[in-house]
Amino acid sequence: MAEHPAYPVGLRLSGRRVVVLGGGQVAQRRLPALIAAGADITLVSPEATPSVEAMADAGEITWARRPYQDGDLAEAWYALIATSDPAANTAASAEADRHRVWCVRSDDADQATAWTPATGHSEGVTVAVLTTDARGRDPRHTAAIRDAVVEGLRDGTLVAPHHRTRAPGVALVGGGPGDPDLITVRGRRLLAAADVVIADRLGPRDLLAELPPHVEVIDAAKIPYGRYMAQEAINNALIEHAKQGKSVVRLKGGDPYVFGRGMEEVQALAEAGIPCTVVPGISSSISVPSAAGIPVTHRGVAHEFTVVSGHVAPDDERSLADWPSLAKLTGTLVVLMGVDKIGKIAETLVAHGKSPDTPVALVQEGTTAAQRRVDATLATVAEVVRAEEVKPPAVIVIGAVVNVGPSPAA
Incomplete structure (x- = not known):
């Protein structure tokens, strides 16, 4: 035998x-x-x-x-x-x-x-690898071959053309916080199979360089808006390309549903009769603090964390956040899109009972090669942001967890 x-x-x-x-x-x-x-x-x-x-x-x-x-x-x-x-x-x-x-x-x-056999799975495909010679069986070699094939299928470096017509549609893909390795396997696979990619500024840019030359890459920030609002123009672009029979990926930073206006795009596509797949992404609200050595929860320190948008100031009538209640929470507060409003945010939190000495960390360009962390307190954060020239995108972490891990200089 x-x-x-x-x-x-x-x-x-x-x-x-x-x-x-x-x-x-x-x-x-x-x-x-x-x-x-x-x-x-x-x-x-x-x-x-x-x-x-x-x-x-x-x-x-x-x-x-x-x-x-x-x-x-x-x-x-x-x-x-x-x-x-x-x-x-x-x-x-x-x-x-x-x-x-x-x-x-x-x-x-x-x-x-x-x-x-050593088995692995990519969407719709099971890869099974057997050593053909019983006398020379090497399970680790077999597993390595399996891993190489599956990884190639997942990241698009091993492309097998479809001989049946693919159904057109749109995939809203959460690209994660910036590091291209932090996109999900499914997101990377859909990206590799796309005809058109409409990408956000905060999406993982390095992934775009991996796309084949025939893929049309559209910068969402540069779509002509004309008489439309920016989001309406993006919705229209998604619908237009999908109706042309193309496979469209809307590549967004973080997760599509965490301050990403993903549901607005899903609703627009549904109204137009366009099928849509939503691929969750790793949210910067958790991953960026982690990359900077900050746990958003820690036993005995914080039993909850709250994520809030800082794109409008607390005293702006458009703000939906209950800042007085947020000031009373004892856990961690994570603020996204709040760099230019952090002075007013800090002032409001202190005014409603938060200690001025509450630690604050700002993590700029989190998970990328340009990542840097700047520490302050609620009392000093406005001045520190100006002095250190902290720029968006940056995730702001407020709470005792900032001091839990090793110091930034360690």
């Missing part, structure tokens, strides 16, 4: 009996995929890891809490043998042969009738 390569096949196990012998680390790694395949799983093992036990408690598997017994593999379609008892493994393998059940053995691959 070792002279011949394994024959690759995809098993459809939905509703079919699968038996797993052993509740240790091997079972813990393999069970999620079997559950996802819809298999009717019976686990036979006296003990199990906490994670495997949780699967049984959730009803995802049936757990027979005993050692293997002859007859356990009857009526099974597939078996995974992974006990710590070599004699039990050998006996179960022999039973699998008698019942013609495809059997994987974690302790002796050469005695198995099936091997588990």
Whole structure:
């Protein structure tokens, strides 16, 4: 048997009996995929890891809490043998042969009738890699090949053309706080497949350089507005390109629904009958403080954090924030788009009871190569911003968590 390569096949196990012998680390790694395949799983093992036990408690598997017994593999379609008892493994393998059940053995691959490939997933595709020569099996090499293929599909460096017409539409993609590595896998994949990308100023610019030459990249800040408001013009551009049958990505900084006006675009597309996918992004309100060494919550220091827009001053009639209530909170206050209004914000918070000595950190260009952190207090922040020439985009963190981590100079 070792002279011949394994024959690759995809098993459809939905509703079919699968038996797993052993509740240790091997079972813990393999069970999620079997559950996802819809298999009717019976686990036979006296003990199990906490994670495997949780699967049984959730009803995802049936757990027979005993050692293997002859007859356990009857009526099974597939078996995974992974006990710590070599004699039990050998006996179960022999039973699998008698019942013609495809059997994987974690302790002796050469005695198995099936091997588990290194698998990975990209949208709509499962990649499974097997070593063809049983005598030269190298699981780490196989996994490395799997990872390279899946990563290439996800980031667009390995492109397989679609031979069926793609449905046109728009994807609102949250690009994260700025570092191109912090976009989601799905966001990067949609970006790689786009015909048109309409990008915000605060989106991860480095990702645009990776796009193929045929992709039309439109700077949202430079769309001719004419008689339209800026957002209306962007909405119209999304609709126009989608109606031309193109795959459009609206690349936004952070998350589309965190001060990103994403819902306005979704509503406009819905009214125009354009299908839209929303891909969440990592919000700068959490990620940028983290990148600067600031936890927005910390045990014994802050049990809540509040994110507020600072694009209008507290005394502006357009402001919807309840600043007097915000001043009374004991947790962390994260202010976005508030650099030019921070003086008035600090003054209002102090006026409504916040201590002037409350620590403040401003993190400019967070997660990028240009990131810098400037520390102050509510009493000094307005002057510090002027003296240090802090410019947008910057995330402002107000609260005791600013002093929890190592000092910025450390």
